[in-house]
Amino acid sequence: MSDVITLAHGAGGKQTAELIDSVFKAHFANPEFTGDDAAILSLGGQDLAFTTDGFIVSPSDFPGGNIGKLSICGTVNDLSCMGAQPLYLACAFVIEEGLPMSDLERYAAAMEKTAAEAGVRIVAGDTKVAGKGQVDRLFITTTGIGRRLPGVRLSGTEAKPGDAVIVTGDIGRHGCTVLLSREQFGIDADVTSDCAPLWGTVKSMLGVTQDIHVIRDATRGGVGTVLYEIAAQSHVGIRLDRAAIPVAPAVSGVCGMLGLEPLYLACEGRLVVFAPQAQADAIVTALRQGPYSGNAAIIGTVTAEHAERVTIRTEIGAETILPPPGGELLPRIC
Known part of the structure; x- marks a missing residue:
């Protein structure tokens, strides 16, 4: 494994898996730690799915969406992949000094629209402003929680021959x-x-x-x-x-x-x-x-x-x- 972090460690392939295993899993391992899209937590007799995701897409706007829409879709979809109806989201924003207010407004509007389509509510968040050049325009992290449907059991460990x-x-x-x-x-x-x-x-x-x-x-x-x-x-x-x-x-x-x-x-x-x-x-x-x-x-x-x-x-x-x-x-x- 490399002695320094490279872009390949964030690409989702072999280097990402090595990073998770050698650093994060090595330090964070516990019975609920998962390799799936969301953790399943049993609370009060219900199975809840819980996940978080960071978004730093470049460019921030692209045909078919923008970083705001993407930040909602990514976390909603991670919950959905566990058979859980998405319910609530929290969002954290790291904003580069100098970002046009009109851009931030547009991304927030896209988040509002996408959350409404997905049937989730954005209920909490955090905002940080970084100096010029410390981040690229805008980074968004979304955390979500959903309720797993009764009788559903989905996991990457469950694929079967046939x-x-x-x-x-x-x-x-x-x-x-x-x-x-x-x-x-x-x-x-x-x-x-x-x-x-x-x-x-x-x-x-x-x-x-x-x-x-x-x-x-x-x-x-x-x-x-x-x-x-x-x-x-x-x-x-x-x-x-x-x-x-x-x-x-x-x-x-x-x-x-x-x-x-x-x-x-x-x-x-x-x-x-x-x-x-x-x-x-x-x-x-x-x-x-x-x-x-x-x-x-x-x-x-x-x-x-x-x-x-x-x-x-x-x-x-x-x-x-x-x-x-x-x-x-x-x-x-x-």
Whole structure:
């Protein structure tokens, strides 16, 4: 492990996992410490989900959203992935001296609108102003609490051989959108972030069946990183079908020009779902009726072979190992 922190430690891949294990887990480990999107805490006879997340996206505004919308979606979705209805949020702001008041107002309005859509209330917060250059415009941290639905048990440790692997929509749009927003490559493409609050999406699946093993949002590191995380947590193999993975044509085109893998581009409105094959078609049918999951698809299966590895069948029928996530592709995408 590196002697200093690098951008790769925040990318959600191999270096992030090493950082969590060697520093945070080593010092913070306790019975409730979790590798999932939120901790489940039993209080007063209820199972509550509790999570926190920091947002430092650059640029702060992008097609389809801004840092304010993103800060609500990220925490709402982490609670939702545990089968918990999001209820309350607290927000902390670190604001750079000189940020236009109109920008802060716009981000707060986006938070208000997104929280209303998600059915959560922002009930507490904190504000700090840092000197010019000490932060980049605005950093937001959101902490959330939700109530887990009775009978639901979701965890990255619960994937089983034979499970179907489902994505709730086309992948890689958020990472591609942020990349193009930086105007470093001179590429003009019609790509909009998928940033969205997904409690309604999760609720629709659980309304079909509670026999779902894992739900995870594919943020930093994208779908590929999530699959490797779950393969490691559950000690299983995962086999993907490249032809079944939904990728928007514009995203595919950008990835082709820049040599990027869509599976490792961030999403902010897409879930990865593991469920028994017998339930998969019904789950996908329900998802396709939702506002944020119209092109949901089954993209692979869980196997007992190749434990903790992800393999992919290519368009020509060959099967190869998906390279494990590592390094830093897009700093500050969420």
